[in-house]
Amino acid sequence: MLPDFVAAAVNGSDRTFSLYVHVPFCSSRCGYCDFNTYISPDLGPGASHESYADSAIKELEFAADAMEKSGVAAKPLHSVFFGGGTPTLLQATDLTRILQRAEQLFGIEDAAEITTEANPDSLSLDAVQRLADGGFNRISMGMQSSVSHVLQVLERTHNPDNVEIAAGWIRDSGLEMSLDLIFGTPGESIADWKRSLDAVLTLEPDHVSAYGLIVEDGTKLAAQIRRGVYPNTDPDDQADKYLLTERRLAAAGYRWYEISNWAYDPHDEGIHQSQHNLAYWRDQDWWGIGPGAHSHMAGLRWWNAKHPAAYASRVLANKSPAIGHEIPDSDARLLEKIMLGVRLAEGLDIEELAAQNKEAAALVQREAKVLGAQELIESSALENGKIVPTLKGRLLDDAITRRLAGF
């Protein structure tokens, strides 16, 4: 059951409702990765490659039931995103089965974006076609780099050829394509990164995500760097590569709409932006299905049991898989609002913020002047009441957030 305030805030509002489905399996773990994913194909009842779809479907049914019992009116899904892990390690029919059940339970908006993540070497022409036939309209592929030695350091299982072939299948099946990239890997030169960008452009994706490599605690990569196997990542190198990315992509008709995300949109029509990711950044509602998945509805955040076996045993026993929740207090909500808003090209709306907290909005106004003078945010946007980071500001976005949040 959801607390009463959720129904009150959601019903009749223009808040959109999205669905995330986590698939916690990979064929091997990449050295840098700290996502909730597992190599074993069978982690117990309801938690194997074969049986996982049924567990996910059970949670979908649980979700629909909980919303109904809590008086939260069903809304058609604004976007659906299958992420991982490697969703495409499951049979395409399992993915489409989950999607169809979601449609039955909630409905799906007409123009909804329906994405699955895919690893280049986990796709086949047959699978791509089945996904397309089953209702998916977008594939986000983890390309990361087109340079072999970089892929090796990242311990990716695919090679550059896999990407090219898979991209052809995606195109031929009429799906939109997004490519994930990582820059700043130890040993990656500027020239290497240029080569990756060139390779991306020849594949003509509709959307590009490019992330500076983060060395997460507890990963194999972190241990390798500690032991001196690889040099640590260099923030200046990442800054150079980010600027290069912006320059190349912009010249080819891509527009940034979030710090790490670019949409192919040569005529500035606002097309190809990921609706699902925007839902997160715009603080909309979503239900996260699967182990470790996070959900958000009108200020209530909760998350599921992390291990697939623990998750599945709860779901199969008709219990909620959620093991924790928080209702961020007003300070935390404020910080979230600022933190999310200043990552976007559409910016943080000061008026909206004022509705949440007048004093905080006043502080933001004052600090914005300083940030404007430092050329970290766009002065023209500020005149329209929006905080939008400049190119320099995008690289210092966390500093902007801290400043606007008053610390």
Next chain:
Amino acid sequence: MSPVASNPPQPGSTHSSVIRNFCIVAHIDHGKSTLADRMLQSTKVVTPREMQNQFLDNMDIERERGITIKSQAVRMPWQVGNEDYILNMIDTPGHVDFAYEVSRSLAACEGAILLVDAAQGIEAQTLANLYMAMEHDLEIIPVLNKIDLPAAEPERYALEISNLIGIDPDDVLKVSGKTGEGVEELLDRVVRDVPAPSGDAEAPARAMIFDSIYDTYRGVITYVRMVDGKLEPRQGIQMMATGSTYELQESGIYSPDAIPSKGLGVGEVGYLITGVKDVAESKVGDTVTSKKQPAEAPIGGYREPQPMVFSGLYPIDGSDYPALREALEKLQLNDAALSYEPETSVALGFGFRVGFLGLLHLEIVRERLEREYNLDLISTAPNVIYNVTTEDGTVVRVTNPSEFPEGKITEVDEPMAMATVIVPSEFIGSVMELSQNKRGQLSGMDYLSEERVEIRYWIPLAEIVFDYFDLLKSRTKGYASLNWHRDGSQIADLVKVDILLQGDAVDAFSAITHRDHAYSYGVKMTSKLKELIPRQQFEVPIQAAIGSRIIARENIRAIRKDVLSKCYGGDISRKRKLLEKQKEGKKRMKMVGTVEVPQEAFIAALSTDTDT
């Protein structure tokens, strides 16, 4: 068979002819505490069951470090032939920082056991204390300890000792504090060789204070050696140096626990309780006399405690300042050598400039503040006292680089020390190179034996206080032992080096160094700080300067990337929590001008490391 006194003389009515007052002089770890324990057992002052190892070291830190800071005295009965004797063993502090306290303890004795580890031989500290004991005309009883060790070479070191004090090697006693072998013979030797105290039983009372400690329940407990006359409870007494008077509430001896007595007579060693609340009113070296019938002159040798090393102590959390003040007040009750006054630093906020007898004293005080009072502290680089003469002839006493006068200076006078180093002769070269580099002047060298040599350097105290001993240890594979005492002063070409962040001097990092070392200090600090201070949104120049002249510089380049972007899915809380953690981290930053400097940077930059 047992030579333990059956019916020993009582305190207050013991004839001085049966009293033997002695101490044990030894290098650290040569087994002084163990031997003392064994003596307490042999004389049945403690039963084996009561025996807590190293009975005499009773502060935690002492026990951990195995060094004695506060001295105590124990009264032990002992029989030789049919005569009952009283042995008073006075435990002396073992570290050079406490040389004055050592000298007062020695002055309370007529004899000293020179205790040498039979596997190590004589070390610098042994020598220093031995010379001091000889200056006090003490009867020296040479003893080799740890003869149970397979590595013991008693013959070889007996020869070393005999060369040193001019006795027959066969007269060197051989004992083991561990097995107890030779300990009873040693007690007999003490009775035979140590002279009985001389003193006038009829003269006005004179008692020399050789230690005083603060006890939470009893107030100050004063340890004394009766030199003349007698003191009894409830009589009026007077401290001759301070002039203050009290009523004597209690007198007694330790054996090993406190036992109140009817009084203390000539030659005896014991304690007095006077109602004094603060050890500063019961000063080591002062003479206690009768108020009614005061002595004409005090016992010689009294000196005010003299701090030689100064350091700023600052609470990491500024709100701990009152707690730090309270803790210092409490420590001072028990440590007359500790002095402090409030000080403020632009960089570190409110704190205290604290004076110490030496580096060990500093470390002990710091550790007690952190451990017993739960304070997190930053301490600034230790400083000695300089006398700086300015152009107009005024002399400024400088205990802190910030007091170093601006403008033209005619001369700087720095305190010197005589350092004695004992090392295996293969390390002579390393010791000389290091000592020269530290501006020392060779003043003498003597071979103790073919393999071991004593080297003496006249060397600036500041260098000793800084990192001389650490470097000495590392360059001699730990074999060198060092002792030093203050010895005059010299005019030297000293300058103040400031460290500037964005053009502003950070007071906590200023240092007074020799001009020849100023550059390396500047380079070391600027490069250290470059590593320690995180990049800011603007470029931060770090400079080292003498006056307005820049001698070294580094740049912290402006940060270009300060954003974490990864697809965390819907886990918004994770990202927010990262930011909240940064907010917490901000609280541990000190603003120096517009530059954010983490506390850790201060701590790390101010810690003396010897890896360079």
